[in-house]
Amino acid sequence: MKHVWALCLKFIASLVLLYVILTLFFGVPFGDVFVLTLILGIVSYLVGDLWLLPRTNNTTATMADFGLALILIWAILAMQDNPPYASLAMASIISAIGVTVFEYFFHRYMAANVLEETGDEKRKNTGSLQYQHEASDELFPVSPSEKRDKK
Template sequence: MKHVRALCVKFIASLVLLYVILTLFFGVPFGDVFVLTLFVGVVSYLVGDLMLLPRTNNITATMGDFGLSLILIWAILAMQDNPPYASLAWAAIISALGVTIFEYFFHRYMAANILDETEGEKKRENRGALQYQNEASDELYPVTPSKKRDKK
């Protein structure tokens, strides 16, 4: 149920964001924005939020979502027969930047409320930097058996 709520929040916020960017500034029809939001939202939720975010950090998942949303938005807008908007590239880049800014905050919500409370999974412990240990000895060179006899 928590995943459904998170997916609905993501869909509504992305729909409003993409409506403002694509419809008001670039003239993309609302129906196309709705389908685009549905497709991009579901794919980025499955790939970015459920697969990438638990294994990496927020910044890495946000960069992955930027690339994914840029490619998906560009591809879906390019499939239009006669696009009524001026520049396909600028529409995709600005939309992907807007989605990326939203995704940064959405990942924080997911990490705090959805991913930590998933049953059956252990919480990943992040200590920051890796702590390597070295082993040291008193001897720099190994002593061969012939040198041991000479010392006695």
Template structure:
């Protein structure tokens, strides 16, 4: 149930951001933005929020979400051909989604993802080694060497 509420928050915030940018500034219809938000929300939640965030940190997960968003938005905008400047529209929309993800990841880390679900990369790996002076035969300290 916690994941459903997180997905709903992500969907509503992304829908508002993407409609303001792609709908009002670049002429995409609400239905197109709605479909884009659904695809982007599911892909970014599974890849960026459930797989990458628990194993890394907020910065890496946000960068990954930015690139996921940029790729998915680029494919949608290119397929719908709403503007001549696809790169600018995609970059502005992906930056807005990335900025939202910074705060969303904090919410996920504090409220949704429990500490016991953290992956092996979050644990401090403490390897202990032993070293001794008896690695080989060594002459006694008081014995002199012949040269």
């Protein structure tokens, strides 16, 4: 049930965000924004939130979501016959930036409330590596020939 709630939250927030950016500023029809949000939400939830986020950190997953959003938005908007908006590149970049800002906070929500850390699936904090040191009684190495001479 947590995943359904998270997916619904992601869809609604992305729909509002993309509606404001694409429909109000670039004139993209609401139906196209709805389909775009549906495809982008499902793909980024599976790839970025369920697969990449548990294996990496928030920054890496957010950067991957930016690339994914940019490519998907550009591709879906470019597939239309007569796009009613002026700049496809500008619309895609601004939309991807908006989605990325939302994804940063959504990843924090996912990590805290949806993703469960159990057993081997626990994420490791790579910022606090603990190194072990080796110690020996010998302060200076002795070559095999010196060992024979001492005997």
